[in-house]
Amino acid sequence: MAEDNWALRGDLLDFTGEPAWADLQPPALRWRPAHWLLIRGSRIEAVQAEPPGPDWRRVDHAGRLILPGFIDTHVHGPQIDVLASYGTELLDWLENHTFPAEARYADERVAQAGAERFIQALLQNGTTAALAFSTVHEGATHALFDAAHRQGMRLITGKVLMDRHVPDAVRDDVPGAEAASRRLISRWHGSGRCAYAVTPRFAPTSTQAQLAMAGALLREDPSLYLQTHVAENQAEVQWVRELFPGARSYLDVYGGNGLLHRRTVLAHGIWLNDQDRAQLRDVGATIAHSPTSNLFLGSGLFNWRLAREAGVRVAVASDVGGGTSLNLLRNLAAAYQVQALLGQRLTAWSALHAITLGAAQALDLDHEIGRLEPGATADITVWDWSADPVVAHRLSLARSLHERVFAWMTLGDERLLRSVMVAGQERLLRQRAV
Ligand code: GUN
Ligand code: ZN
Numbered sequence: 001m002a003e004d005n006w007a008l009r010g011d012l013l014d015f016t017g018e019p020a021w022a023d024l025q026p027p028a029l030r031w032r033p034a035h036w037l038l039i040r041g042s043r044i045e046a047v048q049a050e051p052p053g054p055d056w057r058r059v060d061h062a063g064r065l066i067l068p069g070f071i072d073t074h075v076h077g078p079q080i081d082v083l084a085s086y087g088t089e090l091l092d093w094l095e096n097h098t099f100p101a102e103a104r105y106a107d108e109r110v111a112q113a114g115a116e117r118f119i120q121a122l123l124q125n126g127t128t129a130a131l132a133f134s135t136v137h138e139g140a141t142h143a144l145f146d147a148a149h150r151q152g153m154r155l156i157t158g159k160v161l162m163d164r165h166v167p168d169a170v171r172d173d174v175p176g177a178e179a180a181s182r183r184l185i186s187r188w189h190g191s192g193r194c195a196y197a198v199t200p201r202f203a204p205t206s207t208q209a210q211l212a213m214a215g216a217l218l219r220e221d222p223s224l225y226l227q228t229h230v231a232e233n234q235a236e237v238q239w240v241r242e243l244f245p246g247a248r249s250y251l252d253v254y255g256g257n258g259l260l261h262r263r264t265v266l267a268h269g270i271w272l273n274d275q276d277r278a279q280l281r282d283v284g285a286t287i288a289h290s291p292t293s294n295l296f297l298g299s300g301l302f303n304w305r306l307a308r309e310a311g312v313r314v315a316v317a318s319d320v321g322g323g324t325s326l327n328l329l330r331n332l333a334a335a336y337q338v339q340a341l342l343g344q345r346l347t348a349w350s351a352l353h354a355i356t357l358g359a360a361q362a363l364d365l366d367h368e369i370g371r372l373e374p375g376a377t378a379d380i381t382v383w384d385w386s387a388d389p390v391v392a393h394r395l396s397l398a399r400s401l402h403e404r405v406f407a408w409m410t411l412g413d414e415r416l417l418r419s420v421m422v423a424g425q426e427r428l429l430r431q432r433a434v
Contacts, residue, residue, distance in 0.1 A: 004424060006039040007052040010061035010382060013405070014068055014372045015357045019349035021308055024402045029349050030372075031401060037066060039378040042152075042423035046374055061382050064418060065408070067352070068370050069128025069379035070328045071359035072318050074227070074267040074288035076133040077118040077144050077157070078105050079321030090233040090297050093322065101321075102135040102160075103169035111140035115147040122153075123427050125327040125414045128379040129154035129360075129369055131227055131265055131288075133199060136160045136170045138180040145188045152192065152423045154369060154379065156225050158199035159184055163210045166201075174209050181217060189224065193423070197225035197265075202232075203240050203253045215258030225263045225363070228254065231276075232268035233299045251276040260285050263364055267319060268293075269307070270300040277310035286362035287312055289354075290319030291334035297322050304335070305344050315359040316351065327414045328355045336410065348406040382419040383412070 012032040019026035038046040038056060052058070078101060085097040105111045122130060134141040134157050141159040148155035161177050162170065172180070181198065189196035198214045200206045206214070218224055231237055231250050240250045247253045251272060254260050264285040272280075280287065289302045307314050316335055318326050325331065332351040339346040360370025368377050385404075386392040391411050398404035408416075420428040 004041055005056050007056040007058045008037045008061055008066060010064045010066040012037060012047065012066045012372050015353045018358060019347065019353055021305060021350060022345055022347060024347060026349055034062065037372060039424050042377055044372060044374055044376045044378050047372060065383040065385060067381050068356045068372055069381050070126045070355045071370060072127045072130040072328060073265055073315040073359050073362055074290055074317030075130055075320050078102050078114055078135050080118055080121060082321040084324060090236055090299060093297060099167050099170050105135040105137050105140040108139045108143065111143040115143040119147040119151055121326055123420050126381040126417045126420060127326065127328060128420065128422050131156045131197060131363060134159055136162055136172050138184060141184055145194050149192050149194055151427060152425060154193040156195045156197050158197040161200040161210055161214060162205035164207050165205050174213050177210060178213050195225060197227045200228050202229040203250060204243060211257040218261060219258055222261060226259050227265050230266040230269050231271040234271060237271050249273060249276055251279060255279055265362060270294065270302045277307060277312050281311035287314050288317040289314055289335065290317045290323050291338045292324045292331050293319035293322035295334060296324050301338050301341050303342055304339055313362050314354060315362045316354040329409055329412045333410045348402055348409050351409060378421050378424040380421040381417060384416045384418055387415050
C-alpha cells in the first residue's frame with residue numbers, strides 16, 4: 001500500500017463559481033454528500049461516490065463536512081500579540097498597541113517564536129493559505145516564510161514598507177527597504193509554495209518616494225503581489241487627504257504609483273466611492289473585507305453588495321490583530337451581521353465562497369487551491385457539524401441545506417475542526433471535538 005495515497009469520506013462542499021447574491025440554491029454550489037476524496041501525494045486525484053480499491057488508505061469521516069482549506073487574504077502574523085487590545089480606533093490602536101508590539105520583532109528569537117506560533121494557529125483554525133503582513137524587519141519576514149515553508153503551506157507575505165509617521169524602531173528608508181525587499185524576493189518568491197507581496201503598510205506611513213519604489217518593483221515583476229490597507233477609518237481617510245492633496249482619492253494614491261493590479265489585495269475599503277470601485281473593477285484588484293476588525297476598531301460597515309454590483313472582487317479576511325479571531329467561520333458570522341446592519345442578507349454560500357474559491361481567485365491561485373477536484377493541491381479541512389447538544393439539536397431542525405450550513409457557519413468555530421491536510425500531509429488531527 002502506497003503510504004501517501006489517502007481516501008477520505010465525508011460530505012464534500014465547495015463551489016464551481018461565484019454564487020449569485022442572496023441565491024439560496026445557486027448552481028455554483030457543489031454538494032456531494034458521502035463521497036470519497038482520493039489524494040495521491042500532494043494532489044486530489046479523484047472524487048467519487050464508490051469506495052476506492054485496496055491500495056488507498058481509507059479514513060472515514062462519514063457524517064462530517066469536508067471543505068477546501070480556508071484562505072485568509074488579510075492577516076498580520078505578529079499581531080497575534082495584540083489581539084483584543086482595549087479602547088482605541090485605528091490610528092491610536094496602531095500607535096499604542098501595534099507599533100510597540102511589532103518593534104519586538106527586531107529580535108530574531110522573538111520573530112521566530114512568533115512565526116511558529118502564528119503558522120500553527122492558522123492550521124488550528126483550518127486556514128491552509130494566507131496573504132499576511134510581516135513587520136518592517138527583514139529577519140522577521142524570513143522567519144515567517146521559513147515557518148510556512150516547513151509546513152508546505154501556501155503563504156504570501158512581505159516586509160512592511162514604512163518610512164514615515166512611525167516610531168524609529170519600526171521605520172525604514174527607501175534604499176534600505178528596496179534592498180531588503182529585493183533580497184527577500186529573490187530568496188522566497190516562487191520558493192516552494194511561498195510568494196512575495198510588496199507591502200506598503202498604508203499611504204500615511206510611506207513617503208511618495210517609497211510608494212514609487214514599490215510601484216517600480218511591481219513593474220519589474222508583475223507576478224509579485226501587492227498588499228496594503230485602504231479607506232478603513234474616517235480619520236485615516238481625512239489624514240490621507242491632507243498628506244496627498246493632489247490625489248483624486250485615497251485609492252488613487254495607490255493607482256498613481258502603479259500599485260493597483262490584478263494581484264493587489266486591499267484590506268477594508270469601507271469608505272470608497274463609485275469611481276474607486278470602478279477603478280478596482282477595471283484592474284481586477286480585491287477588497288479583503290475584515291468584519292471582526294471593522295467592528296472591533298469601530299471602523300464602519302463595508303457594503304459588500306455595492307462592491308459586488310460594481311464588479312469588485314471581495315474576499316473575507318481575519319485582519320488579526322484588529323480582527324478578533326483567526327478563525328474564518330467567526331469572521332463569516334460577523335460578515336453576516338455587518339450586512340444585516342446595512343439591511344442586506346449574506347448567504348452561507350457567498351460567505352463560504354469568499355474564504356475558499358473566491359479567495360483563491362483573488363490570489364490568482366484557483367488552479368491550485370479553493371476547490372475539491374482532480375488536479376488541485378490537497379489542502380483540505382474536515383469539520384464536525386456540532387460539538388454540543390444545543391447546536392446538534394438546532395441543526396437537526398433545519399429544513400434546507402442552506403439553513404443547516406448557515407447555522408453551522410454562524411455557531412461554529414475552530415473547536416469543530418477535526419483534520420487539516422496541507423498538500424496531502426496531515427497537519428492536524430483531533431480525535432474528538434472539544
Ligand atoms: N492600517 C495600517 N496598518 C494597519 C494594521 O496593522 N491593521 C489595520 N486594521 N489597519 C491598518
Ligand atoms: Zn490589516
